[in-house]
Amino acid sequence: MTAMSTRAKIGVVVASAVLLGSVAAAYVAMAAQPAPTPPPASGDQAVTLTPGSRLLAITDRHLSTVAAADPTGPRTVSGLECLRVYAAAGTGVCLKPETAWSYQVVVLDAALRQTRTIGVPGLPNRARVSASGRMVSWTTFVGGDSYTSSGFSTRTGILDTTTGATVTSLEEFAVRRDGRSYRSPDVNYWGVTFTADDNRFYATMSSGGKRYLVRGDVAARTVETMRENVECPSLSPDDTRIAFKEAVDADPAKGWRLSVLDLASMRVTVTAETSSVDDQAAWLDGRTLAYTRRQSDGQPDVWSVPADGSGTPKLTIPGAESPAPLS
Template identity: 75%
Template sequence: MSNGVRIAVLAAAVVLLAGVAAGYTALAADRTTRSSTGGTGSTLTLTPGPRLLTITDRHLATVAASDPGGPRTVSTVECLRVYAAAGTGICLRPQTAWAYEVVVLDADLRPRQTFAVPGLPNRARVSPSGRLVAWTVFVGGDSYTSSGFSTRTGILDTRTGAAVGTLEEFTVLRDGRPYRNVDVNFWGVTFAADDNLFYATMSTEGRRYLVRGDLAARTVETLRDNVECPSLSPDGTRIAFKQAIDADPMRGWRLSVLDLASMRVTQTAERASVDDQAAWLDSATLAYTLRQDDGRPDVWTVPADGAGTPELLIPGAESPSPLTA
C-alpha cells in the first residue's frame, strides 16, 4: 500500500472513528428506549426467509425482500457492521467509546461468543452454512507502515471455537512461489460453501491481490491483482469486487465482477465509487452501500452482468445481507 493510499485510508478511518465515538453516548442512552419491533410489529430474527438484514441508525433492521423500501423491523442490537447466513450473525460494535468487539449472534439475536478486537470495524462475513465468521478491523501502530496504519483480519469456527487471530499467520504463495514481507495485510474475507475455501484481499508492496485461501492448510495464494473486498456468488463461480480505477485507489473504485474460470472482468453499470464489500442478493443481483454528501448511507442494487441501471433499494440503511434461504 503506497504512502498516499495509506494516508487517505487513515484519514477516512479517523473521521469514521471520531463519528463513532461522538455518537456512542447517545447510542448507549438509546439502548433502553428502543423497541425490539418495528412498523410491522414483528420481532427481528436471523432465521432464513425472504428478508434483507441491514443497519439503520446503528441498529439491526430487516425489511421484506419484496418491499425493501417498506416498513422495517428494528432491533435493540447495535452494530457498525453486520452479516448473517443460515441463522448465524456477526456484529461488529462499540464496546466502549474507543474499543470494539465481535459478537456472534444466534437466530434470535442472542450472543453466542463475544471478544474484543484491536481496531475500527471494517468488514464482516458469515459462511453459507453459518459455521464460519470473519471480520476485518483497521488498526494502528504496526512499525512497518510509515503511516502507522494497517488491517487485521480473523476467522472463527463457531462450532469448534478454533480461531485465526490474523491471516498474517498463513503461508503465502505469490505467483506460485513462497512469499513473506512484513507489509502484508489482508481484508474482506468471503467464504465458499465447503467451510474451508475462502477468498480475500492481500496487499503488499503497493499492490492489492485477490487471494484464495485454504483454512485447513493455512495457506493463501494470489490469483489476480487489483481486486479488493471480494464477494463470492451463490454458485461459487464469480466474485463481485471493487476495482481501483487505473489501479489507483485515490481515483476511486468501480464495482465489478470476476469470472473465476476465465478471469474475465465485467464492470457493472454503477458509475459511482463503491467503497464496500458488495452482497449478492441472488445469482444475478448485487447490493452495496453508497453514502450521500452528508454521510447518510443508502443501499443500492445493480445487475451483476453489466446490464441495467443502479437502483435505490433501501434508503437510510447500510451493510446489506440477504436472509433468503
C-alpha cells in the first residue's frame, strides 16, 4: 500500500472530525504538528499529581499545573508531552504521541512515573480517571470502519489499574436500547465518566444517526441507553448530576450548549455558557465546571462556569486545555 502524504493525512483527519463532531478541526490540525518546546517551569517545584489545591491542564501540549486559588497566575510545566490528560487520587492518564502518527495511553503515578503503557489506534480525544484512581478510560478517533460512509468512528477503552484487566473497545459490550436488546454494526462510544464504585460508568453511544447517554457496567460488560442528545458526560463529585454537551436542536452542525442533567429528575439545566463547547467538561468542585474553549485561530483557553445556570463564564487558565482538579 502506498503511504499517504502528510497533506493527505491531515485532510482525512479533518474530514473525520466534521463527521463525528467529537473533535474540533483546529485541535486535530494542531495534533499533527510537532510539539513546541515546553515553557520554562515556574519556580523549582516539579509537576506532581499529588492531590491538593491545584488544577491540571495541558500547556503547549505539555502537562502542567496551576494553583487553584490563582489559575491565571504562574504555572509549572513538565517535559511530558500529552494531547489529553486527567488525574484523580494520585493516578494520571496521558494520551501522548509515540511516533508522528501513533499514540499511547500512559498511566502515571503521582510523581509522573509511567506505570503502564498501551498503544492505541487513532487520534487522542477523551480521557478520564475514576475518583479512586483505579479505573482509567480513553477515547481515540479512528479510521477504517466499513460501516461508515467515510470509514471513521471512535474507540473507547477501559483499564482496571488494580487487576490489569483491559477493555480494548466498549463495542464488545452488550447493549439494551429502550429496554430491549440492541445490536448494530455502527455502534460506537466516547467520553466515559466513572461512578464512585469503580464498576459503573456513563458514556455517549452513537448509532443510527443518534447519540445517547448510556449507563454501563464493567463487570457485566453491558450498557443501557438513558436519554438522547447527551454527549461527553461528566459525573459530578456526588454522583447526582451529569455535565454534558447538548447539540443545538439535536444537530451537532449547529454547535453544542454546555448543560447539566439531574439524574434523579432527568431535568436539564443549561449553563450560562452560550459559546459552542466541544469538550468533556470537568467538575472543579460540586458547583463549577471547567472546559476548553478555542479562539478563532484554534488556540485553547480553559474557561469555567457555574453548573446551576447562574453567573457568567470566566476565563480560568489562559493558553491551556484539558483541565482537571487534582483531587
